[in-house]
Amino acid sequence: MQSRRTSEIKEAIMKNWIQLQKTMREKISEKMIVSSPPSIFIGSYSYPKVSIGPLVSTFNEDTALFDHPEEWAGQSLEDIIKYRLSLIRGTNPTTVNIASNNDKLIETLQELTMAIKSTNIEVNFAKEPIFNFDEIKKNGVTDSDSIHYGLASKINDLKLPSGLIVDKKIEKAYYDKDLKAIEAVTKLYNEGIEISKLSKALSIGMIGIQKNRRIVPTKWSITAIDQILSSELIKKIKNFDSVNFYQVYNYSHLDNTYSIILIPDKTWCFEMHEAWIDNTGNVEIETDIEVAGRLRNYPKMGGSFFAARVAVSEYLVQNRKSAGIMVFREIQPQYLLPVGVWQIREGIRKAMRKGPRVFDSLEKALIYACSTMSVSKKEWISNSNLLRFVKNQRRIQDYFDKTQ
Amino acid sequence: MIKLMFTAKTKSPEEWKIINSAISTLVDEATFEATSEGISFRGMDPSHVALIDIFWPNTAFDSYQCDSELKFGVRISEFSKLIKRTDKKDELEVSITDQDVLRIRTSGSYKREYKMRLIESSSGSTPLPKLSFNSKLVLSLSAFDKILSDIEVVSEYVEIESFPERIEFLGKSDTGEAMVTMEPNSEGLEDIEVKEESKATYSLDYLLKIVKSVSSVGVTSAIEYSTKMPIRLEFRIANIGRIHFYLAPRVQD
Numbered sequence: 001m002q003s004r005r006t007s008e009i010k011e012a013i014m015k016n017w018i019q020l021q022k023t024m025r026e027k028i029s030e031k032m033i034v035s036s037p038p039s040i041f042i043g044s045y046s047y048p049k050v051s052i053g054p055l056v057s058t059f060n061e062d063t064a065l066f067d068h069p070e071e072w073a074g075q076s077l078e079d080i081i082k083y084r085l086s087l088i089r090g091t092n093p094t095t096v097n098i099a100s101n102n103d104k105l106i107e108t109l110q111e112l113t114m115a116i117k118s119t120n121i122e123v124n125f126a127k128e129p130i131f132n133f134d135e136i137k138k139n140g141v142t143d144s145d146s147i148h149y150g151l152a153s154k155i156n157d158l159k160l161p162s163g164l165i166v167d168k169k170i171e172k173a174y175y176d177k178d179l180k181a182i183e184a185v186t187k188l189y190n191e192g193i194e195i196s197k198l199s200k201a202l203s204i205g206m207i208g209i210q211k212n213r214r215i216v217p218t219k220w221s222i223t224a225i226d227q228i229l230s231s232e233l234i235k236k237i238k239n240f241d242s243v244n245f246y247q248v249y250n251y252s253h254l255d256n257t258y259s260i261i262l263i264p265d266k267t268w269c270f271e272m273h274e275a276w277i278d279n280t281g282n283v284e285i286e287t288d289i290e291v292a293g294r295l296r297n298y299p300k301m302g303g304s305f306f307a308a309r310v311a312v313s314e315y316l317v318q319n320r321k322s323a324g325i326m327v328f329r330e331i332q333p334q335y336l337l338p339v340g341v342w343q344i345r346e347g348i349r350k351a352m353r354k355g356p357r358v359f360d361s362l363e364k365a366l367i368y369a370c371s372t373m374s375v376s377k378k379e380w381i382s383n384s385n386l387l388r389f390v391k392n393q394r395r396i397q398d399y400f401d402k403t404q
Numbered sequence: 405m406i407k408l409m410f411t412a413k414t415k416s417p418e419e420w421k422i423i424n425s426a427i428s429t430l431v432d433e434a435t436f437e438a439t440s441e442g443i444s445f446r447g448m449d450p451s452h453v454a455l456i457d458i459f460w461p462n463t464a465f466d467s468y469q470c471d472s473e474l475k476f477g478v479r480i481s482e483f484s485k486l487i488k489r490t491d492k493k494d495e496l497e498v499s500i501t502d503q504d505v506l507r508i509r510t511s512g513s514y515k516r517e518y519k520m521r522l523i524e525s526s527s528g529s530t531p532l533p534k535l536s537f538n539s540k541l542v543l544s545l546s547a548f549d550k551i552l553s554d555i556e557v558v559s560e561y562v563e564i565e566s567f568p569e570r571i572e573f574l575g576k577s578d579t580g581e582a583m584v585t586m587e588p589n590s591e592g593l594e595d596i597e598v599k600e601e602s603k604a605t606y607s608l609d610y611l612l613k614i615v616k617s618v619s620s621v622g623v624t625s626a627i628e629y630s631t632k633m634p635i636r637l638e639f640r641i642a643n644i645g646r647i648h649f650y651l652a653p654r655v656q657d
Contacts, residue, residue: 208650242434242450264451266430267609291560393607395452399533399634 004167006279006334012078013336020085026193028056030125035087036060038115040201041089044217048097052105052204052215053155054112056123057370062104067197069342072251073350081149088129096215098205102400106156106204107216110174113200114166122159125155129153169193174206180209185225186232196311196342199225199363222341223303226310233313234268238327245358246365247323250372251351254339255332258347259369262314263362263390265324271386272308272327274301275375279333283375287383304329304336307341311348324390330373362390408627410438410474411499413466417490417510418644420498423458424484426469426639426647429613430456435477438470446530452475454610457532457648459635464643466495472592476500477525496579503516533650535636538600538627539566545619547592548627552582552615556608558582561654564629565603571596594624602631611637614649629653 034056043051057063065071066083086178092105112119129151171189173184184207185198203221205213216224247262264270271289278284288299290309299305308327317325329344360364370377414420418513423445427434430449437444442461448454457606462468486508490496494512500522501507508518543551551573556563559575566572571593575582588592615625622639629635637649 244450266449266451268608337468392654392656393451393453394634394655396455396533396634396650396652397452398652399535400531401534 004334005251006336009077009334009336012076013081016078016082017085018084024058024086024088027087028128030128031123032058033060033122035060035118035119035120036062036115037063037065037067037087037118038112040109040113040200040204040218041220041229042215042218043091044219047217048095049093050096051091051093052109053092054109054121054123054138054158055087055089057086057088058119059086060120061198065197066226067347069340070194071251072342073346074169077295077334077336077339078256080254080343081337084339089150089152090123090158091123091152092155094215098215105155105158107359108160109204110206111160111164111166112158112169113166113197113204113206114174115160116165116167119164120161122157123155124157126148126154126156161243163225165199167193168382169380170197170201170206173201176397179209181212182228182232184208185228189229195225195229195345207338208354213286219303226303226306226341226345230306230313231319233310237268237313238315239318240320243321243323245360246362247356248365248369249348249351249354250369251347252372253347253350255329255334256343256347257327257332257373258344258351259331259372260348260351261326261328261362261365261369262316262321262356263324263326263365263386265390266322267324268322269314269324269386269389270309270312270327271325271384271385272299272301272305272329273380274299274329274331275303275380276331277333277374283379285375285379285383287385289385290387291385303341304344307345308348311345313353314349315352324386326369326384326386328369328373328375330375332374362387408634409472409500410470411497412438412468412470412499414643415448415466415495416492417487417494417496418489418492418621419460419464419641420496421484421485422618422641422644423460423647424480424487425617426614426649427456428459428480428484429610429617430454432480432524433477433478433523435475437473437475439473442468446532447526448530449610453607454614454651455533455650457643457646457650458648461633461645469646474500475525476506477523478506479523479600480518480521486520489518490516498607502576513578533634535634535650536630537633538598538630538634539571539602540595540597540626540628541566541571541586541593542624542626544594545615545622545625546590547590548549548625548654549612549615549619550592551586552608554584554611555582556612560608561605562608563603563605564627564635565601566596567601568596568598569596595626600630602629604629604632604635605656606635606651607654610651618647624636 036054036056039055199257200219203216242264243262249260251258275285286301288305417471445458490510494510498507500508505519510516559577559578563574571586573584573651616637622641624640626638634652
């Protein structure tokens with residue numbers, strides 16, 4: 001993809017927004033029939049008090065794409081932001097404890113979450129939705145945060161159509177009040193339920209043992225699912241044979257470039273590097289590592305780490321291989337607004353699906369991996385503990401009798 | 405009449421279980437070599453950090469016949485699955501009657517026969533590392549397992565340091581340290597010979613996996629190494645000649 005200037009991207013975003021506002025303003029009112037992808041949003045502003053509600057659109061067409069990260073890889077930043085801005089958020093304050101709520105709204109949102117396709121619903125807002133800057137202004141935003149930026153208003157009432165078609169697998173997990181959350185998540189994933197769907201189900205308290213079910217803020221539920229799933233996948237990987245060669249995978253979208261290096265190893269080691277480049281060309285690199293299957297501290301980069309980990313571990317399980325893994329992520333200043341950790345998960349999934357370039361030495365693999373980025377190989381590896389680990393480990397063939 | 409290319413009988417399936425379990429710590433697919441002298445296996449894990457060298461002499465079998473040298477490749481998990489179906493007291497006969505099939509017969513409570521498709525055997529042979537060892541200790545396998553597990557609580561690798569009358573096992577990480585000292589009167593230490601004080605570091609993951617894989621029947625392990633050099637473990641197991649496990653060290657630059 002040809003690199004564009006930051007100003008061009010800004011312009012495109014603004015143009016979309018003005019256009020959107022125009023179309024939405026014509027239809028918007030307190031009481032409307034709207035379409036939901038389906039989607040919900042749980043804000044975490046004063047946990048354990050949260051605000052829950054649906055995400056809806058005034059567009060009457062199929063709105064599934066507006067909240068479907070699995071379909072978004074490779075699209076432009078302005079398109080992704082347009083999807084986000086197209087969704088109006090209903091808010092309603094509540095506590096995370098479901099048992100004490102017995103809330104009709106929670107039940108309705110749970111049912112909505114189970115819907116298999118975008119659904120027309122009737123919403124009744126307290127007042128006409130307005131643009132909500134608060135969450136963007138309040139926090140410095142990183143990819144680990146899923147934020148909603150768009151119109152919002154307190155929601156009084158929400159009506160689903162009768163005869164809503166729901167996903168039978170999720171419904172079954174919902175009614176299984178003895179199935180542990182981890183087991184439910186793994187089962188649903190193995191049955192083909194998408195990760196973005198799983199995090200919604202978790203966030204609105206639909207899975208797990210009855211007494212443990214809670215409302216979970218959207219951004220936490222996303223990372224929780226990535227973390228749970230990848231942990232389960234890593235358990236499987238431990239039984240697999242190592243990859244035989246050094247492999248490099250890469251992909252680039254949204255001015256984020258990814259290189260993933262697989263190193264022959266039976267032990268699960270996962271290291272991720274993120275290099276943020278600013279407008280003046282300054283680079284800040286952050287690194288988190290998990291050696292031999294042990295993550296000692298919560299990763300500094302937060303949810304990005306688990307989003308990457310789930311994408312790579314999923315690929316290794318599909319191919320029944322184990323490996324040591326290094327992930328390089330380079331972020332250019334044109335990535336104006338972090339859009340969520342899905343872009344890391346889906347970007348790396350794309351890279352893995354494209355297939356590897358294969359090398360017979362780590363050195364060659366590293367040179368190739370860094371060749372697609374502006375941060376130099378030297379800068380990347382200066383932070384690597386994994387490399388030190390791999391390099392410090394001698395190989396048994398170093399001691400073979402050469403005269404034999 | 406079917407010509408038997410190779411037949412090996414054992415009084416119980418336990419030896420095959422141990423051999424499969426030891427090999428499975430390093431590889432999924434294994435190529436055995438059978439000669440008139442016995443069965444051998446040699447292979448490295450994919451990252452080439454560890455090597456297993458097994459020799460199972462004809463004398464260790466109840467009966468053994470192999471007219472010409474042959475190689476046979478098996479998928480260890482498949483082989484293990486079949487062997488695990490047998491009972492401890494079953495007599496076991498492993499044979500090859502044609503190129504592609506390994507036949508496993510048991511007699512005991514009733515007669516059982518499995519045929520397993522062989523896989524392509526690897527060509528070429530793995531050499532052995534050339535090493536001389538300055539420190540040697542003989543530990544009961546249960547003691548060795550316990551020491552490694554003690555260290556594993558805090559670290560991913562173990563540093564082994566030997567002194568004339570003492571061996572120290574040390575583990576370090578960001579969170580803390582662990583140390584186990586073995587002296588001549590320590591339970592489980594059967595022998596210690598230190599020609600030269602030695603210090604080297606090894607991955608615990610590899611060591612624990614191999615030790616656990618043989619600890620159900622193995623009795624002792626001879627541990628030999630030198631400073632910053634590979635370690636060799638020799639497992640002494642009844643009715644199996646030699647199981648050697650080599651592991652390359654971790655070296656801090």
